[in-house]
Amino acid sequence: MTRLDTIVPAPLDLTGYRLGTPQRAGTLTMVPIHGPSRPGFVPPRSGLKLKQVVTYGKVELHNGAPEGVAIVPLHIGYIQDGAQNHALCSSALIAAGQTRRFDDACCVQSGQGGYLEGRDQWFFVLPVELRAKALELRGRENYAKLWPAITDLNRGYGLPPRGHLEQILSRKRAVLTQFQSRLELMPGQLGALFFLGETFAGLELAPDPVYFAEMWMALVCFAYGVAAWHAEPVPGPAEPYDASGLAELRELLRSDRAARTEEVASWMPKPTRKVELVEQERYLDLRLSTVTGGGLTGQVVTEHGRPVYASLFTPR
Template identity: 70%
Template sequence: MSDLTTLDTLVPGPLSLAGHRLGTPQRAGALTMVPISGPAYPGIVPPRTGVKLTRVPGYGRVELRNGADRGVAIVPLHMGYVQDQAQNHALCRSAFLAAGQTLMFEDACCVQQSQGGYLSERDQWFFVLPLELRARALELRGLNAYSKLWDDIADLNHRYGLPRRGHLEQILSRHRAVLTQFQSRLELQPGQLGALFFLDGRFAGLELAPDPLYFAEVWTPLVAFAYGVAAWHAEPPAPERDAEPYDAGDLGELRAALARDRADRIAEVADWLAAAPTGPVTAVEEDRYLGLTLSTLTGPHLAGQIVTDGDRPVYASLFSSAPGTKPR
């Protein structure tokens, strides 16, 4: 499609995406995904196969381990786990885990009341917090209070016509089959290591991974849960979302119609990017590991965390700030 120079105004200063390119936009109802390709950064442990939840010894306390023999793990921002015989929790921040390192997150959010304990791998699957909760969760990083997100979860459930309770599983678990349909409706591309997400034509998020394997392992948590929850809520009725058939009498006309449709979608996304709210972004360094730096970005319309190696982007999870939130 093009290089990402159009994002310089969206994320000014802290994150240069030179050398990365946008692919052909894909749409599933209210959700549009634009693939990002670019140079891979070697030596980063992927999150699903490399990072394991070892125990939840109490409310708001989550222990993770990098089980790889080599390589540093970058814990995905707002990673959460649903599991048996322990509280469902989500993290408010990203972190580095050296090979073999175990780290206790004392500032995790409890998103369901349950019993703590040790877990087996078959008992757990991970998600990323829904977009509507992410700015608030980032604001609450560093605060050791296990129930700190319950009111926001209850409000989200209420907006979705569900019982007003601080139980995120009302959305994630009970509607998992519907949400994971976004995984199949939007196609992960070969070599893809990131994506732009739009909801009803409005910028929703920018996700960037160190390499395609890392991104493939966060693909379902991102597309089904981080962005799929809001997209599912905004889905038009079935008759409205049915695509119009192409007016083509032969294969040549069909190919031409497809090319026109692709060009229209590319132009539409360019307009969305140009219309995205912009403003100053503040970067605060949170942690370092060898040459890698983890930073939190906040601004009037954007929030999230990034990992950089000098000027080179390694990981990014940036999202549109929800109205009324003030990430610190």
């Protein structure tokens, strides 16, 4: 398992992307993606800012960079103490210097007053358990629309059944943020495959390593870390290798690792031709499309048919 184009089917052209060595943290496995970089896009943390929450469910983001298009990461959300936290249902393209208002944002903290302001904020990506529902609700103006799904998620994790995502993201932050260290961002990495247990969970691709590095924490800690945290396995006793010397031990470790890498490859969903792309918006040569079918859903940004951003996941 070294090439991405053999895994994700057409019409996405993923030739040139390579897969690295899998890393694991509990039940979460991450396979780094390296490949063609497309610099020039505004990174989400240092360039894209939450300007204000106009009213519940209506959020303004601002691309403050002097040049470069900002690709709003799919399902980005903002947390701020004492304010109503919001997440977006879809990705978007914002030109340099522009402010964009999203009227279909969802509140992720029922009953909490106050509006987010552009200060003391940190962003997350919705947990993968909520992403299919959030994508399905894009375009619908109702700030409370994600509360039932959040309530179900909390109930499933043994937390009070409320529409408070903060119960997980903030109160479990200390353990969730450890995923940022339990999995290591690799030099030059601009994407990743994620698996929960032996099940493919998502594919994340960024235009360049700088953009992906700024997404790293939000993805590993919140988008995929929440499900992994909930399924954290109890480590068993260490089983020794049957080696009678150091050289033999080294060889056994190497072959064992190779076998485990192959095992990860076997977890990939089988390629299918049923994937459909529906264009949502465009900016110059950039196309933002929603992907459905083939056991995948999510959004991609393409340029001349080549993806520069992708966030695809398995509906859960």
